[in-house]
Amino acid sequence: MREVYAERGFEMGGLVLARNFGVVTWGSILAMLIVNVVTAVPLPPPDVAEYCNSEERCCMPRPYVGQPAHQFYPDPELPIRIRRPVHLLTDAEVARLERAYQLQKDLPDSDPRSFTNQAKLHCLYCDSGIYYPDNPWPLEIHNGWFFFPWHRMFLYFHERILAKLLDDDTFALPFWNWDNQTPEEPYANVLPISYAKSGSPLWNQQRNKCAEPPLIIDLNTIGGCTAKSPSVLRTENDRIMYTQVVSGAMSPQLFYGMPYRYGDAGGHGPGTFEDNPHGTVHLWVGNPDSESGMFDDMGNFGRAARDPIFYAHHSNVDRIWTVWNTLPGEQRKAPVDPDFLDARFTFFDENGDLIIVNVSQTLDNELLRFRYEQMPTGWVTNGQLPGEENSVPLCYRGNPTKTRKLIADTPYFKPSMVLHTVPLTFKVQRPRRRPEVGVEVLELSGLSLIPALQAHWEAFLFLPNGNNKTTVSCPEFIGTFNYVAHVGQALFNRERRWRVALGPKIMALGKENYTDVVITLAQFGPNIQPITFERAVVVFDTDGVE
Known part of the structure; x- marks a missing residue:
């Protein structure tokens, strides 16, 4: 109970209240947080026909004329x-x-299944338009453990419509095999x-001119x-x-991201994949010269x-989730927390009726009656031959003496450190x-x-000269942080965490015998800003260990 309370309690530190909620006292917020801790209620299904406070007018058609919301059960006859x-x-x-x-685009705006309303439903959930x-x-x-299951079911019903x-x-959505x-x-x-x-129902004019075929995708882009x-x-x-x-x-x-429980502000930290490449594909396609500047x-x-x-992109995102489940490793499994499994979301089915789905119902493709055609996944072995994943030459060829000196000369992390125009090494x-x-x-x-600005950095391990020009092909590269501002996130000062695995890279670099690790963060992108952290620690993640 103490650990759970601590995880929720940090939200109080820098709270900025949401729009249109008037005065909320600290006492009422504290009471709400304590109640949520005691009851541990999973997310209830939102009434997407009524719960809408969207600044972007993403509300669904009103009045709702379909059947009362009912529980989803996979159809074994499909x-x-x-x-x-x-x-x-x-x-x-x-x-x-x-x-x-074309048939979907021809549906009237009063039909929740229309292409316009499908886009609005995504906007409603993903751009802070729903309030309990x-x-x-x-x-x-976004930025938490519901990213994969929610998008899977959004695709499922889009496909069924x-x-x-x-x-x-027999119709199935295709996937854009950008990996x-x-x-x-x-x-x-x-x-x-x-x-x-141009002119096809699949075309969209708001795209990056540098993303048009035959140009190859850049999975480390900022747009x-x-x-x-x-x-x-x-290679990259x-x-x-x-x-x-x-x-x-x-x-x-x-992989999934940080826990998100009912009553939380959410957005505590994405999984590695949500940031990059999922997010970077979005930025690569989006038009950087749009009037909104977004x-x-x-x-x-x-x-x-x-x-x-979008739908072909997320079909591939879902496919890679499926691939991830097949990779070796005892911990590669879905969270077993009831607040994850018993969370529920509401969608519109192929008949335009409200339907409620438990997250636990999203975890088996066979029950949902779809599969992915097998395609090459050379990235599983780092683009190398199997067994030679770690054969890539290091970018920093420090011998043991040089490495010990690097460690001795590098300061320990302090909260006063700032990541800005100059890379931060600690x-x-x-x-x-x-x-x-x-x-x-x-x-x-x-x-x-x-919160209103994008923020991006790359992280390197034992690479003190790493900077925003350093290639991610270096074996010392350990991960990317990509924060894309959106309507809701700009309103809150959330407690954010960024987590990245070190163990496999430490072993691959031959540095497992050192008691300290040297980290370099290099910020890149159009909005270089001062970024600080309260804490930097190395821990053992035993999530998923039985």
Whole structure:
């Protein structure tokens, strides 16, 4: 109980109240937090037809005329749908996909299944448009452990709506296979040509001109153009995927993100994959020259689902979640916390009726009756041959004497340190080895940044000369932080944490015998800002260990 209370109690420190809630006393907030701790109530299903306080007018059609909200149960009679890569679709499959989206776009605005209202539903959940009664904070889908399951079911019902419009239960959403760096045509890692044809139901005019085919995706982008060559991009993309999904995400908290419980403000910390590459693909596609200045449409939380490529992108996100579950490691499993499994969300099904889904119902693709076509995943072995994942030459070739001097000359982390225009290098003491199985993790907590601005940094291990020009192909690269501002997050000073796995990289670098680790953070992007942290520690993450 003490640990749980501490996790909620930090929200009080820098609270900024949500809009339209008038005066809320500290006593009432404290009382609410204590009640939430005692009862530990999982998120109840929001009434998306009524709970709406969206600044972006993302509310669903009113009045709601469908059936009363009912519990979702997978239909075992549905055929298994095979989700295929977009770049390998046949002409007939592309024509069926275009027809499905045209039918959906032709639905009236009064129909919650319409393309416009699907985009609004995503905006409502993902851009702080839903408030539970008596809660001062909006529901937060991003930057925590609900990111994967919520988006899976959003895709599920989107797919079922399109199938209903086609009168074809075999219809499956395709996936944009951007993680596949195979250098053979048709290329998987470019924006699919079928989505780039002007006038097609799959086209969107609010896109980055530097994301048009045949340009290769940059999974470490902050939006806009890149001068990197195709060969460099393929290598960096594989290394990013390996670091963010394989070596850097070996436990539930590292991959799914931090816990989020009813009554919390949410947004305590994303999983490694949500930041990058999921978020960077959004920024790569979004138009950096839009009038709003927010990388419309794909790079904007409130507008992303207005672009049909959103659904193919998130289909691949869901596919990679499926791949992650197959990777070796005892801790690669879903959280077992009841506040995760028993949380419920509300969607509109293929009939336009409200339907309630428990997170526990999202964890088995077979029950949901869909599979993914197998595709190359060279990133699983770091773009190298199996067994040679750690054969990449180091960027900092320090011998033991040099490494000991580096450690001795590097100051320990202090809260007064600031990450700004100059990279920040500090050391942190490693914990004593413990008998439990687990992964060694760096945790930076109490992040202080300007919520209305983007913030990005790269982190390196035992690479003191690392900076914003250092390639992520270096084996010393350990992860990326990508914060994209959106409507709700700009209102709150949340307790944020950034966690990244160190154990696998320490072993790969041959540094397991040192008692301290040297960390370098290098900020990059258009909005370099002063960023501070209250605490930096190395801990053993035993989440998922039985």
